Amino acid sequence: LSIDRDWSWQGLDAPALVVRRTMRAVGAAGAPPVTTELMTVVLQHAVNGQATRGEIDRESTDVRLVDAFEPLLVAGLPYEIEVTYEVEARFANGRTEAATLTNRLPVATPPVQTPEVVSVGHAFSEYQIGENYSHTSHRLRRLWIEFAEALIDARDGYFVRVVSHAPDPMLLRGSLPVDQGVAYTSPTLDPELVRVIRPGQSDDFAGLNTMQPLESSGTGRHYLVPLPANLPPDAGELFGFFTYEICVGHRTGTPGSPFWSTARGRFGASLVLEGVQHPPPRIDCEVRWIGDDLVGSATFAEAVIDGGRVTADPPNTEIWLMLYCQVLQADGAAHRNILLGRKRVMRRRRERVHRIEGSPRWPAGFASWSENEIKQLLGTLGLPDDMPLSVLAVELLPEPNATFDDPLGGDLGEVRILRSSPLVAVDKQCC
Numbered sequence: 001l002s003i004d005r006d007w008s009w010q011g012l013d014a015p016a017l018v019v020r021r022t023m024r025a026v027g028a029a030g031a032p033p034v035t036t037e038l039m040t041v042v043l044q045h046a047v048n049g050q051a052t053r054g055e056i057d058r059e060s061t062d063v064r065l066v067d068a069f070e071p072l073l074v075a076g077l078p079y080e081i082e083v084t085y086e087v088e089a090r091f092a093n094g095r096t097e098a099a100t101l102t103n104r105l106p107v108a109t110p111p112v113q114t115p116e117v118v119s120v121g122h123a124f125s126e127y128q129i130g131e132n133y134s135h136t137s138h139r140l141r142r143l144w145i146e147f148a149e150a151l152i153d154a155r156d157g158y159f160v161r162v163v164s165h166a167p168d169p170m171l172l173r174g175s176l177p178v179d180q181g182v183a184y185t186s187p188t189l190d191p192e193l194v195r196v197i198r199p200g201q202s203d204d205f206a207g208l209n210t211m212q213p214l215e216s217s218g219t220g221r222h223y224l225v226p227l228p229a230n231l232p233p234d235a236g237e238l239f240g241f242f243t244y245e246i247c248v249g250h251r252t253g254t255p256g257s258p259f260w261s262t263a264r265g266r267f268g269a270s271l272v273l274e275g276v277q278h279p280p281p282r283i284d285c286e287v288r289w290i291g292d293d294l295v296g297s298a299t300f301a302e303a304v305i306d307g308g309r310v311t312a313d314p315p316n317t318e319i320w321l322m323l324y325c326q327v328l329q330a331d332g333a334a335h336r337n338i339l340l341g342r343k344r345v346m347r348r349r350r351e352r353v354h355r356i357e358g359s360p361r362w363p364a365g366f367a368s369w370s371e372n373e374i375k376q377l378l379g380t381l382g383l384p385d386d387m388p389l390s391v392l393a394v395e396l397l398p399e400p401n402a403t404f405d406d407p408l409g410g411d412l413g414e415v416r417i418l419r420s421s422p423l424v425a426v427d428k429q430c431c
Contacts, residue, residue: 001087001099003061007047013090015040019065020086025072025079026104027258038067063087071109077153078109080260103199106206106260111156111248111268116148122279123224132326133335134390134425141279143225145246150220155259157251159211159267160244162228167240168277170397171303173312182306184228190263205252207263213251227278234281236304242276285321285393285421289429295368296321298345298393301418302363311363316398317418319345320408321367324423325378325387337390337423340377342408343367345393371429389426395419 005011018040024033041063065085072081084102091097125140147158162184187210214223225244231237247270250261280301287296300315321344324337345365369377375385396407397416404411 001063003043003063003089005060007058007061008045010045011092012043013092013094014042016043016090017041017063018088018090020088021067021069022084022086023069023072024082024084025074026082028074028077028079031074031079034072038065071107073109076112078107078265080107080258081105101199103197104201104260105197106203106262106265107250108262108265110265111153111250113152113156113248114269115158115246115248115271117246117271117273118146118148118221120145120273120276129423130425132388133337134326134388134423136392136422138282138422141282143276143278144217145214145223145225147221147223151248155251156248157216158214158223158246159249160214160225160246161211163243163245163272165228165237165240165242167237167303167305167310168301171239171301171311171316173310189266192262192264195262203253203258203260206261207266208252211245211247211249211267213249225276225278236281236302236309238278239280239301239303240277241274242278244273244276246271246273280419283319283393283395283419283421285391285424287321287391287424287426289427290368292371293368294323294371294374294389294391294426295366296345296391296393297364297366298395298421300363300365301395313363314347315363315365318396318398318407319365320394320396321345322392322394322408323369323374323377324390324392325383326390327383327387338381338383340374340381340389341369343369386428388428390423391426392423393421 019038020035021038022033022035025031043061067085071078073079082102082104084100086098086100088096088098121144123142123144127139128137130136145158151157164183166182189207189210192206212226212229214225216223227233227235227238228242247267249267250259250265253259283298285296285298287294289295298319298321300311300319301317302309302311304310320342322342323340325340326335327338328335345367347363347365374389378385378387394408395418397418399415402414404414406412407415
């Protein structure tokens with residue numbers, strides 16, 4: 001502050017100034033403000049020799065205050081601080097006059113809680129069936145993490161950052177060497193060696209973009225993990241494995257619950273979790289009549305390293321098409337699907353097969369049933385030839401140590417399923 005008086009003015013008492021500080025925890029209900037008398041200032045009626053050299057400006061006296069204090073914690077939790085400095089001037093005639101300055105300061109204390117993961121898994125949306133059970137819908141799938149305990153501070157949140165990515169070795173060519181994967185870079189936290197906070201300044205979200213917040217499921221311990229930044233749901237990288245850094249961090253403020261944090265005070269100690277796998281991109285089954293053949297196709301999973309495809313050719317995975325027909329229950333309550341047959345799709349040259357409209361860019365496989373085959377399958381079960389049909393695709397992971405001829409029949413349960421498509425209704429053969 002500046003005392004707008006000539007140096008030679010002697011109207012102030014000794015001590016001339018008394019400085020007090022009042023701190024209040026913003027948003028901490030019931031926490032009383034803390035007032036401290038910091039110092040007294042005596043203005044000497046003398047100046048050093050340097051002040052008498054050259055042109056002398058004796059119009060005013062500047063007083064600069066440097067104050068350092070510990071974080072204000074309430075029940076062990078940090079809060080934004082509203083700090084008010086009061087400077088009381090004491091005059092020689094006994095009169096006093098005070099000037100105040102109030103500023104709001106962000107939290108500079110990181111969370112003390114360290115995350116502990118109990119389990120992870122995939123969450124699915126509701127299973128939805130179409131009319132007469134002729135088709136089903138894609139289910140939304142999300143990766144979730146269960147933590148050992150809920151957040152100590154409800155204003156905090158769990159955050160993650162991708163450290164590295166590596167493809168699934170089950171999908172790679174056998175001769176392809178795989179290192180530790182691709183390391184992801186993250187924006188560097190501002191060191192904030194000096195931080196200027198002016199009165200009225202708003203939250204600048206410092207450091208918040210270095211990690212992704214998890215989405216709470218409402219239980220307090222279960223959280224949904226977002227896809228890595230810039231990866232769409234059909235990205236080939238999602239067939240691989242991720243290494244995640246997980247920590248507790250201060251979230252941004254909400255109305256009635258403000259929380260402004262510095263970058264260095266944003267996140268606490270982290271946990272590194274390896275081998276994390278998001279739900280794979282969905283698989284679609286396309287089916288239509290081509291002449292007298294019912295042809296179905298589906299795409300194989302791909303291995304991707306740093307945006308480049310390194311999938312084995314032919315693919316290591318297997319895709320099987322399952323042919324169903326819908327029948328009405330004996331009580332008439334609902335329709336059910338009866339499995340007519342299953343076939344493993346084969347990779348063939350594109351020019352040797354009819355290209356199905358909209359076939360995807362990834363490697364595809366094809367399988368077909370002739371109209372006579374389907375009639376025979378229906379006849380074996382005593383069903384008429386015009387039964388409604390549906391098809392779905394199932395992709396299986398390779399089993400290096402064993403071979404199973406009927407993985408979705410007699411050997412069901414012996415081979416791991418990577419993904420399956422929704423059930424797709426077959427259009428009636430026309431003309």
